[in-house]
Amino acid sequence: MEELYTLEKEVGRGSYGVVFEGHMTKTGQRVAIKRLPCSNPEYIELYLQELWAMRATAKNHVNVIALHGCLLQNGPRSLKPLKPGKLPLSLVESVLKGGVVEAPKSQDHEHIQSNSQRRTNSAARLQDRTNTAQARAKLQDKAAESATPSRSQNRARKRLAPREDEQPGPLRYLALWLVMEYCDGGDLNHYLLSQTPNEQRNHRVVLQLCSAVAFLHGLGITHRDLKPDNVLVCVTSKGPVVKVADFGLSKMSGLADGDLTRQHFSSTCGSDFYMAPEVWGGLTYTAQADIFSLGVMFWAVLERITIVEEGTSQEQLGAYVCKGRSGWLMPLGEALWENADLQLSIPMKFKRAPSLPPPPGPSMCSLLLDMLASDPDARPLANQLEARVRSALREESH
Incomplete structure (x- = not known):
């Protein structure tokens, strides 16, 4: 060795x-x-x-x-x-x-x-x-x-x-x-939450994640466990370079045309706050479940929304739905599985971690809602995401 x-x-x-x-x-x-x-x-x-x-x-x-x-x-x-x-x-x-x-x-x-x-x-x-x-x-x-x-x-x-x-x-x-x-910035949770909120940095992270998932889906790889813990960061003079990692739950498609929307999986796997509704419900699902997970991450990154799961003490990026008078946190996928017509509030109007970046604009909010649709077929494909994100960010800058 x-x-x-x-x-x-x-x-x-x-x-x-x-x-x-x-x-x-x-x-x-x-x-x-x-x-x-x-x-x-x-x-x-x-x-x-x-x-x-x-x-x-x-x-x-x-x-x-x-x-x-x-x-x-x-x-x-x-x-x-x-x-x-x-x-x-x-x-x-x-x-x-x-x-x-x-x-x-x-x-x-x-x-x-x-x-x-x-x-x-x-x-x-x-x-x-x-x-x-x-x-x-x-x-x-x-x-x-x-x-x-x-x-x-x-x-x-x-x-x-x-x-x-x-x-x-x-x-x-x-x-x-x-x-x-080796990635010297740690995972995405550690890197972003240790930094002062920065809108430009957030946009850079989101665009890079779009590119990575489009590349993986283009190779026929469905990740099935996209979350901030599984995204590593290399710190460079030009800014953070994110790296999608941890492919233990991934699946490779044998489809000749690369259409991952026709490749169905049945194993319920992933992490609670990032799993798509169809995965929560035990239905067969496709690579579009990755798009839902990516939507949760984007929303959390852009608004700096954080959670602490039961049994842990570590703060992490993740969006959620508040339920009941006590306000306990419910994963988006679970909430949408129980109620497919649930209206998500983007930007989030609940208490979030200080200090906050500017909320995403109308075009980005619309894209996030599409990515988090309860119907997998209503979500954009991975190869469409980067162009839509760039367009939405251009509108915000104007």
């Missing part, structure tokens, strides 16, 4: 893996390295989907996170680069059979014999650093000070973190390590 990359420190963790900051050994370039433990066939399927989607993007869009490489850990002290375009057959078999399949003994033996003692020691040091960083992260207690209204009912879908000890054994594939470009 250390012949190619040097692991530095943990910078984030989620339900499926841990992300570390690292450096390319030869060039010194900073990279993000995500460790995905392969202990469960359901999680392995998500990892392979993420790898496949990131390979498809092939560093071809500035607003989509770039994949530099992938490493396969098939033993406590054994790591090797995965060849481009190749997938570990044992991992694919694990997904198909519904149980973790052992790596071929001959392959494991040949790999161990071909490695130098230096690489073996490097892998061991990598594992030691991983364990140390994870233990340190568990001791940190993050508290957030916010007057933002919090959701009073526990409706969030919880994902179970994988256990690495479920399928022990030296011949198992223990983990995939994805090496990606």
Whole structure:
């Protein structure tokens, strides 16, 4: 590992893996390295989907996170680069059979014999650093000070973190390590909420997200979990450059004509405050669910609307509907599923985080309402969004 990359420190963790900051050994370039433990066939399927989607993007869009490489850990002290375009057959078999399949003994033996003692020691040091960083992260207690209204009912879908000890054994594939470009601005929540509200910056973010999603849909990729947490930011002298990331729930279409409105999905997945009504209702849905999620994000970014979900203390960007006398927060998709004729109030007239940017103009409000339509067919296609956003912003500037 250390012949190619040097692991530095943990910078984030989620339900499926841990992300570390690292450096390319030869060039010194900073990279993000995500460790995905392969202990469960359901999680392995998500990892392979993420790898496949990131390979498809092939560093071809500035607003989509770039994949530099992938490493396969098939033993406590054994790591090797995965060849481009190749997938570990044992991992694919694990997904198909519904149980973790052992790596071929001959392959494991040949790999161990071909490695130098230096690489073996490097892998061991990598594992030691991983364990140390994870233990340190568990001791940190993050508290957030916010007057933002919090959701009073526990409706969030919880994902179970994988256990690495479920399928022990030296011949198992223990983990995939994805090496990606490093984003020094953190995620979109952290970046925007740590800055003074700036209308021009917000417009830049919205336009870049339009371009990224149009690119993904053009490749036949439906993200299915668009939210500020899954958008990373690179800080440059010309302003923020956003990067759509985290493709674990994404799906790739086999449609020859690329018409994603004909590709239907049935798995209910995503994050509560960004899920489309049809996903909330358990109906089949298309890539237009991404457009709804994008509409929630745009509304929250442009008006700096924030939420704090039950069970968390972190403020995040997200729009909502207030329900009942107590004013508990309800996701837009859930509210529209219950009442397809619900009239959304854009700009929002409820209390929002100070200090506020100017509200979006009439054209942008109209576009947001179209993106948040309860009928998926009424929402604009991804390849139409950027032109409509630019037109709406021009009208506001005049």
